[in-house]
Amino acid sequence: MKRLLMSWGQSLCVGAVAAAVLTVGLSFSVNAGDDPIASRKAMMQTVKAATKLSVGMVKGERPFDPAVAELAVRAMNTAASGVVNFFPESSKTGGKTTASPKIWEDMAGFKAKMAKFEADTAKAVKAAANGADAFKVAFGAATKNCKGCHQEYRVKKKK
Template sequence: MPFSKLAISLSAVLIAVSAAYAQDPISDRQKAMKMVGAAAKASSEMIKGEKPFDAAVALESFQTMNDVAKDFVSLFPEGSETGGDTEASPKIWEDRAGFEAAVAKFEADSAEAIAAAPSDLDAFKASFGKVAANCGACHKAYRVSKN
């Protein structure tokens, strides 16, 4: 599928998903995190040499992360602090400005990675490292592990 058709298709999906977010924010944010997790897994497989580097997959991974980041804050409305087997830390609501800043950084870093369009593994590793650092930092500050 040509990139422009893919972008149009992705936009239509995102509009539909955004409308659904208001339905069940806990389930929706878990689905969003699974999308990011799948993108990170595909990226990690290339970085570890388990799969060959593919610039299209790299770009798609960054795009998925960026698309999720754009609406991620809306998945944490007041009243969704508990239930649904959530791992969201109360700190999200206690430090809303910090949480929003963390998500904004993730969005900006993933947008920068998209713009860089890494065409080889070394460039991809550098971009992915910066983007992935956001995941760890946010999980450390705003996630409660159920393990």
């Protein structure tokens, strides 16, 4: 019975991440002119959900599953590869966004940080097949990008 519940729980996790990946895919299909703020928020929420799932495996709070780990970081990688397309000049203001004006002042720097995140998440995708220890190292390197980008290109949320 315990094994059945574990399989069911793992299937649920895979389903949740698959839904997140689908969300990212659907976001990419939306023209950036339609609602770029909503599109990039959806992508970042996908990154957040995939990160949370991966952190659970890295910390040992849930069993490591290479398929789930790969799918989670693949979702992060997909978002990283396309989110820069959802920061047109027209989305600097309006809507609820925590995107800092510095993004548009330093678009090359922002794109460089996202390219590094994309490269590091691609490494984590490959590392997932090599076991929990390899994944932990690669995932850790990928998530270090989050703090750097958020500190530089995100307005702190008011509490």
